[in-house]
Amino acid sequence: xxxxxxxLSRRPVxxxxxxxxxSVRDSLVVAQRNLIxxxxxxxxxxxxxxxxxxxxxxxxxxxxxxxxxxxxxxxDTYRQFLMAxxxxxxxxxxxxxxxxxxxxxxxxxxxxxxxxxxxxxxxVLTGRTLADLVQTALTLxxxxxxxxxxxxxxxxxxxxxxxxxxxxxxxxxxxxWIGALIGLSxxxxxxxxxxxxxxxxxxxxxxxAFVPADNMPTVLRTIAEWNPFSAxxxxxxxxxxxxxxGYPVPSAWPMQHPVWASLIWSLLIITAFRALSVRKYRSATx
Numbered sequence: 001x002x003x004x005x006x007x008l009s010r011r012p013v014x015x016x017x018x019x020x021x022x023s024v025r026d027s028l029v030v031a032q033r034n035l036i037x038x039x040x041x042x043x044x045x046x047x048x049x050x051x052x053x054x055x056x057x058x059x060x061x062x063x064x065x066x067x068x069x070x071x072x073x074x075x076d077t078y079r080q081f082l083m084a085x086x087x088x089x090x091x092x093x094x095x096x097x098x099x100x101x102x103x104x105x106x107x108x109x110x111x112x113x114x115x116x117x118x119x120x121x122x123x124v125l126t127g128r129t130l131a132d133l134v135q136t137a138l139t140l141x142x143x144x145x146x147x148x149x150x151x152x153x154x155x156x157x158x159x160x161x162x163x164x165x166x167x168x169x170x171x172x173x174x175x176x177w178i179g180a181l182i183g184l185s186x187x188x189x190x191x192x193x194x195x196x197x198x199x200x201x202x203x204x205x206x207x208x209a210f211v212p213a214d215n216m217p218t219v220l221r222t223i224a225e226w227n228p229f230s231a232x233x234x235x236x237x238x239x240x241x242x243x244x245x246g247y248p249v250p251s252a253w254p255m256q257h258p259v260w261a262s263l264i265w266s267l268l269i270i271t272a273f274r275a276l277s278v279r280k281y282r283s284a285t286x
Contacts, residue, residue, distance in 0.1 A: 023120035030114070030127025031134075034101075038135060045135065048097065052090040052143050059086065059210070060150050067211055070244035076151055077244050083152045084164070084236035085209030088229060090143055091136050091172030092204060095179035096196030098132045102183030103192035111281075122278045129176045136172045140165060155241025164239035167262045171232045174266040177273035184280045209233050213255075214248055225252035228265035234258035 038045060060079050067073070069081045102125070105111050114124045144152075144165075154161040178199075183192045206224050207213070213224040224230050235258035237243050254261035 023123055023126075026119040026123030027126040027130060030124055031130040032127075034128055034131030035134060038131065044097075045138070048094070048135065049139055049142050051093075052086065052139060053146050055086050055089065056083070056143065056146050056150060063210075069212060070247035072244060072246070079151050080153070080242045081237070081244055081247075082210065083147045084168075084233050084240060084242060085207075086147070087140060087143065087165075087168050087236060088171065088209060088233045089204050090139060091168050092175050092200055092229065093197075094132060094136045094139070094172055095175040095200065096193050097179075098129065098176045099179035099181075099183035099186075099192040099196040100189040101132070102128055102180055103186055104189040106184065107188060121282060122274070125177075125180050125274075125277050125281055129173060129180060132176050133169060133173050137169055140168065152242075156239060160239040160241075163259075164236040167232055167235050167239070167259070167266075170266045171228070171262065174269035174273070177270055177277055180277040181273055181280060184277060203227065203229050207233065208255075212247070213250060221250075222252075225250050225255050228262070228269065230254065231258050231261035231265055235262040 059082055060075075063078065063082075067078055069078050102111075105128075111124060115121075179192075179196050182195045183189075186192050186195055206216075206220055207227045207230040208224055209229065213221050213230065216224060231254040234249075234255055238258060243249075249255055254265075
């Protein structure tokens, strides 16, 4: 705008009002916006459901009976062992979509529009990750139903099963902040998708998700036992009651105390990568 005397003055960027309450409110508004957007593009949700369902069916019937778990090659034993790994893989692979969504908003200039509003700086990212968490929870419900159809069962009661699913969703939420940082660091959604998958494949396969870690070479076994992904898978198996009889639990601390290890890992990842993402958001849109 033109100031008196013919000079140009720059309009100040609105500042967010309030504190934590305002930040929560802004985050929920952004989350609602993203959920409405997801509902208007149902094919994204549908395609997001197809891949994990394929994993359940293929791993259950292709690998079942060919991998020994706890000294048994019974297909049903492997199916019970497998499902926690498939659930964990599903919630973590959603990270790539989260990063791509943020990169797309950056590419279209939408985040710059949000930045011009008087809202909390971290609300845009928090709202996006919360919306992705809701979508992941929906996928997990559908996946659990499919798992029950192919023969998976819980054996430790409903409350422990819900605790297991809560740990899985917490891990997915933690990893979504890694996806947010990747999405803010690249120029296109395609690059965010590729970058989001590159690190996920070794993380999920060098773990106890699909095969027992004691079958691995020493170095890989150590990595798998201290992998945050493995800790959550092991915790879910314990809470679901899916550890086969005779299954040797490794002596590493995360495998001996997987619930605590899963909580600690997830909270550390959220704390670290949320701070890095918000910092990157400020510099990327400045």
